[in-house]
Amino acid sequence: MKHYSCDLCGKDLADGLAARFVLQMEVFAAHDPAEINECDLGDDHLEEMGQLLREAEEMDLEPAPAFKKMRFDMCPSCHRKFLADPLSREAQKFDFSEN
Template sequence: MMHFSCDVCGKDMTQDGAERYVLKMEAFAATDPAELTEEDLEADHVEEMARLLNDLEEGEEPPQLLPTCKKMRFDLCPNCFRKFVNDPLGRESASKFDFSPN
């Protein structure tokens, strides 16, 4: 038996007849690969490596390399699905919080 739980709030949705929503997201770099030459790619790569090494030397956390394409799939309970549909990027809820510097 498959087990389903909400990926946002953890609510168990395994029960028969439980409402469940599937959210599929695909994010990718909007650069047209046909416009990139090999030279561009190599230059970027070298620059990126230099930047990484530089950051490492400074004792900083290495930056996370972004994948060019990422597909995600989430199971949502009705409640979280509704919240997502109303505010997909969480902008509304983010602006509600006033983060103080301390």
């Protein structure tokens, strides 16, 4: 039997007994396909990309992947909270008010 636990609160979700919700997220760089042309794929573009990567390194940041797919298991309680505030905007407002 496969074991699941809630990725948000860690609650055990025994397979087949507890309700389990699966969250799948895809994040990708958005750009207008009409803007892609041969110039974008040329040397200038590579130079620009290199510059961006160097700037990211200088800031001591890992470059964020342009595409990422994530999957999370959630218990019914976290599922309900997620649907009420998918981007944790309320939590962020709270953080800002403390600063």
